[in-house]
Amino acid sequence: MSTTPHVVILAGGLSHERDVSLRSGRRVAEALRSAGVRVDLSDVDAGLIPRLQQTKPDLVWPLLHGASGEDGSLRDILELLDIPYLGTRPRESRVAWNKPVAKAVATAAGLNTPAYVTLPQSLFRELGAKSVMDAVVSKFGLPLVVKPARGGSALGVTVVEDAARLPQAFVDCFAYSELALIEKAVVGTEVAVSVVETASGIQALPPVEIVSDGPYDYDARYNPGRAQYFTPARLSDELTAAVQDAAIAAHRALGLRHISRTDLIIDDSGVIWFLEVNVAPGMTETSLLPQSILASGEHLSDVYLSWVHAVLDGEAESAPTDNKPVVVSDEVVGDEVVTDAIVTDAVVEESILGEAPDVEATVVDVTAVDVTAVDGSQPAAEPNASTSNTAPEDYMRGSELF
Amino acid sequence: MTSNTPPGKGTRLDPWFGSYAQRAHKMRASEVRALFAVASRPEVVSLAGGMPNLADLPLDDIAELTAKVIATEGMTALQYGSGQGRPELRELILEVMKLEGIDAHPDDVVVTTGSQQALDLVTRIFINPGDVIVAEAPSYVGALSVFRSYEAEVEHVRLDADGLVPEELDETLTRLAAEGRTVKFLYTIPNFHNPAGVTLSLERRHQIIEICKRHHVVIVEDNPYGLLGFDREPMPAMRSFEDEGVIYLGSFSKTFAPGYRVGWAVAPHAVREKLVLAQESAILSPSHASQMAIEAYLSNHDWKQQIVDFRVMYKSRRDAMISALSEYLPDAQWNVPDGGFYVWVKLPPGLDSKTMLPRAVTGRVAYTPGTAFFYDGTGADHMRLSFCYPNEATIREGVRRLAAVISAEQESVEIFGTTPQLDDVTDIDVPGPDIA
Numbered sequence: 001m002s003t004t005p006h007v008v009i010l011a012g013g014l015s016h017e018r019d020v021s022l023r024s025g026r027r028v029a030e031a032l033r034s035a036g037v038r039v040d041l042s043d044v045d046a047g048l049i050p051r052l053q054q055t056k057p058d059l060v061w062p063l064l065h066g067a068s069g070e071d072g073s074l075r076d077i078l079e080l081l082d083i084p085y086l087g088t089r090p091r092e093s094r095v096a097w098n099k100p101v102a103k104a105v106a107t108a109a110g111l112n113t114p115a116y117v118t119l120p121q122s123l124f125r126e127l128g129a130k131s132v133m134d135a136v137v138s139k140f141g142l143p144l145v146v147k148p149a150r151g152g153s154a155l156g157v158t159v160v161e162d163a164a165r166l167p168q169a170f171v172d173c174f175a176y177s178e179l180a181l182i183e184k185a186v187v188g189t190e191v192a193v194s195v196v197e198t199a200s201g202i203q204a205l206p207p208v209e210i211v212s213d214g215p216y217d218y219d220a221r222y223n224p225g226r227a228q229y230f231t232p233a234r235l236s237d238e239l240t241a242a243v244q245d246a247a248i249a250a251h252r253a254l255g256l257r258h259i260s261r262t263d264l265i266i267d268d269s270g271v272i273w274f275l276e277v278n279v280a281p282g283m284t285e286t287s288l289l290p291q292s293i294l295a296s297g298e299h300l301s302d303v304y305l306s307w308v309h310a311v312l313d314g315e316a317e318s319a320p321t322d323n324k325p326v327v328v329s330d331e332v333v334g335d336e337v338v339t340d341a342i343v344t345d346a347v348v349e350e351s352i353l354g355e356a357p358d359v360e361a362t363v364v365d366v367t368a369v370d371v372t373a374v375d376g377s378q379p380a381a382e383p384n385a386s387t388s389n390t391a392p393e394d395y396m397r398g399s400e401l402f
Numbered sequence: 403m404t405s406n407t408p409p410g411k412g413t414r415l416d417p418w419f420g421s422y423a424q425r426a427h428k429m430r431a432s433e434v435r436a437l438f439a440v441a442s443r444p445e446v447v448s449l450a451g452g453m454p455n456l457a458d459l460p461l462d463d464i465a466e467l468t469a470k471v472i473a474t475e476g477m478t479a480l481q482y483g484s485g486q487g488r489p490e491l492r493e494l495i496l497e498v499m500k501l502e503g504i505d506a507h508p509d510d511v512v513v514t515t516g517s518q519q520a521l522d523l524v525t526r527i528f529i530n531p532g533d534v535i536v537a538e539a540p541s542y543v544g545a546l547s548v549f550r551s552y553e554a555e556v557e558h559v560r561l562d563a564d565g566l567v568p569e570e571l572d573e574t575l576t577r578l579a580a581e582g583r584t585v586k587f588l589y590t591i592p593n594f595h596n597p598a599g600v601t602l603s604l605e606r607r608h609q610i611i612e613i614c615k616r617h618h619v620v621i622v623e624d625n626p627y628g629l630l631g632f633d634r635e636p637m638p639a640m641r642s643f644e645d646e647g648v649i650y651l652g653s654f655s656k657t658f659a660p661g662y663r664v665g666w667a668v669a670p671h672a673v674r675e676k677l678v679l680a681q682e683s684a685i686l687s688p689s690h691a692s693q694m695a696i697e698a699y700l701s702n703h704d705w706k707q708q709i710v711d712f713r714v715m716y717k718s719r720r721d722a723m724i725s726a727l728s729e730y731l732p733d734a735q736w737n738v739p740d741g742g743f744y745v746w747v748k749l750p751p752g753l754d755s756k757t758m759l760p761r762a763v764t765g766r767v768a769y770t771p772g773t774a775f776f777y778d779g780t781g782a783d784h785m786r787l788s789f790c791y792p793n794e795a796t797i798r799e800g801v802r803r804l805a806a807v808i809s810a811e812q813e814s815v816e817i818f819g820t821t822p823q824l825d826d827v828t829d830i831d832v833p834g835p836d837i838a
Binding site for chain 1 (some may be wrong): 412413427430433435436437439440443445446756757758759760762763764766811812813815817818819825
């Protein structure tokens with residue numbers, strides 16, 4: 001491999017998060033250039049494929065947030081073109097991108113996730129919006145969170161504390177996505193844990209704790225000031241290790257590759273709750289993954305360069321596909337319109353109201369998990385319940401706190 | 403690039419966070435602004451911005467004229483200049499304003515960096531925090547942003563098909579005086595209003611001047627579109643009837659090119675002196691190079707014919723938009739502007755234009771939500787559509803897409819029974835140039 005690799009960063013796109021993506025792209029490009037890497041920034045447009053075919057970069061780094069960037073479709077194109085890229089493979093991206101499916105997988109891996117239900121707008125029409133909303137509130141209570149089942153940057157997300165606000169929350173949500181994820185709100189310490197795979201193996205970076213004046217919404221995320229960040233998070237060593245283990249567990253269970261960021265909440269009882277995972281974490285000036293790197297005393301340019309080399313040298317490969325815990329039905333999950341998602345052999349489905357999963361299931365054997373009813377509100381994984389043959393020992397240790 | 407943050411100590415990612423002025427804390431770039439990032443993509447039909455169509459400009463001629471300015475007068479063009487602006491340009495501006503009946507002296511004119519800066523300077527010299535500015539409902543988003551940044555309060559007064567309603571202006575000024583509130587000026591866009599598209603009638607111009615005189619309130623007459631009427635000659639400016647009580651703001655941005663960033667203010671003597679001082683304190687002097695390029699254009703090109711050509715082009719686009727609205731959005735209501743850039747659309751009942759915007763972006767069409775044009779959080783039941791930049795076919799396609807978006811949003815609103823929301827007005831949602 002050349003000592004000065006040519007990297008194409010994909011940023012922009014047509015999603016609602018285009019602006020964030022452009023910021024991420026510029027930031028990473030700047031860091032890599034300062035490390036001597038030849039970097040081209042590219043939008044995703046009709047000229048992309050010819051450009052890639054002509055320039056034949058050593059590596060593509062997709063920093064596209066939102067649809068096509070995170071749903072795996074663009075990564076499919078990169079696979080078609082046989083161009084190496086940094087990040088999760090297409091099928092696994094699809095699973096992670098679909099929040100309810102990712103939650104189901106995380107639950108199956110022994111992680112707690114707030115009780116939730118996934119509903120398409122059409123169902124509200126068929127069953128009557130009031131009846132459905134009443135059922136949701138009756139089951140989950142308030143506050144609860146309404147968010148697009150696919151999407152990022154907190155766009156379309158509302159924390160509903162008053163039932164009267166619920167209809168507007170759904171209208172706001174459905175403006176972004178045909179499918180809404182309604183989740184029991186967990187109050188506690190919000191942390192984000194980034195996971196990276198390098199030549200030295202898989203590693204969780206220091207957790208970032210987020211304290212926001214009001215909701216941690218788009219404004220708070222991307223305009224410095226409204227949110228306060230603590231890196232590393234103000235957690236005990238034991239809890240720090242536990243949240244890092246949880247992030248690694250999510251990364252592995254979802255079959256992610258190279259980098260990911262897992263968002264978690266620790267409630268007042270010390271229970272760690274999985275919220276969602278990102279295969280293309282934000283890399284802007286205010287984003288969480290770069291904060292973790294800086295808190296480690298590292299330089300962004302050095303770290304990003306090491307990732308590039310690790311991928312090019314084949315040192316950052318995740319678990320062999322034989323051990324991959326998730327098999328995805330592409331034709332279903334890949335369709336943005338479809339409201340049900342099947343993760344393996346038609347066993348993971350989404351329903352109106354969830355029940356407790358079978359926590360005896362192993363991480364890998366999701367065929368044994370009936371996620372037709374999904375509810376992670378109970379302590380989800382006793383230490384001995386997780387018998388994954390891919391989960392490392394450190395993850396097992398962390399699961400004691402769940 | 404390493405962190406300066408000790409472990410366990412929080413950061414707001416801005417070491418100067420505690421040092422900002424209070425008003426700066428209220429400035430933010432919202433998700434609405436972020437959504438407009440997509441509008442710049444060619445796949446998206448943007449009916450949002452107020453960008454003029456420059457395609458019809460004689461670019462080769464302008465290039466030649468500009469090159470000649472630098473070649474022959476470069477030492478002047480690239481130097482600092484007068485804070486008030488070049489006398490040569492101020493003379494030429496008088497010629498432009500004559501078309502709307504304004505008879506002024508070059509000394510009355512202050513050249514600014516676009517009329518947006520004139521608006522900023524006027525607000526800067528008149529407004530203390532808490533002072534009141536009266537403006538039409540709706541009003542120009544870029545003006546509201548300036549007013550908020552100087553911590554003014556804005557009282558809206560209704561307009562109708564003939565512009566600002568004088569009786570309601572009188573009532574509002576009387577009420578505000580009774581409340582002991584200090585009204586500093588009336589901000590009005592009399593011609594082809596942004597965003598409402600309406601024009602203040604001649605009779606009302608006189609009435610409003612009289613009302614403001616009686617209440618001792620100066621009028622800020624913002625007139626970027628006055629020469630862009632489709633079917634008639636320009637209406638006399640309010641400044642043409644009243645010298646002392648009117649501060650007139652003009653611009654080359656809509657009738658020539660916004661890239662030069664050249665506008666102007668015409669103000670009574672004492673106000674003008676303050677404006678010049680404020681101008682010098684803000685930027686020392688407006689761009690000499692831009693001023694001289696515009697002088698060259700005005701002196702060597704048939705700019706009046708160019709404006710006539712613009713009118714024909716924009717009228718055709720207006721017609722395309724009205725035709726498309728009639729065909730695709732029969733349940734909405736809109737005005738038919740006889741000039742300018744904008745159609746102000748009232749959405750079918752229940753729809754909220756700000757809430758709907760993400761759906762529109764998904765549908766590859768963009769507009770400006772009505773909430774941008776109100777200081778009090780209202781306006782969600784309206785949207786502004788611009789017909790200035792896209793061509794006729796694109797406008798038609800944009801409205802067709804918009805109809806599909808509205809249809810989908812109507813279904814959502816019907817299911818949940820929601821109504822338009824009051825916008826959060828606690829912060830200053832600074833508009834980008836693509837929105838204004």
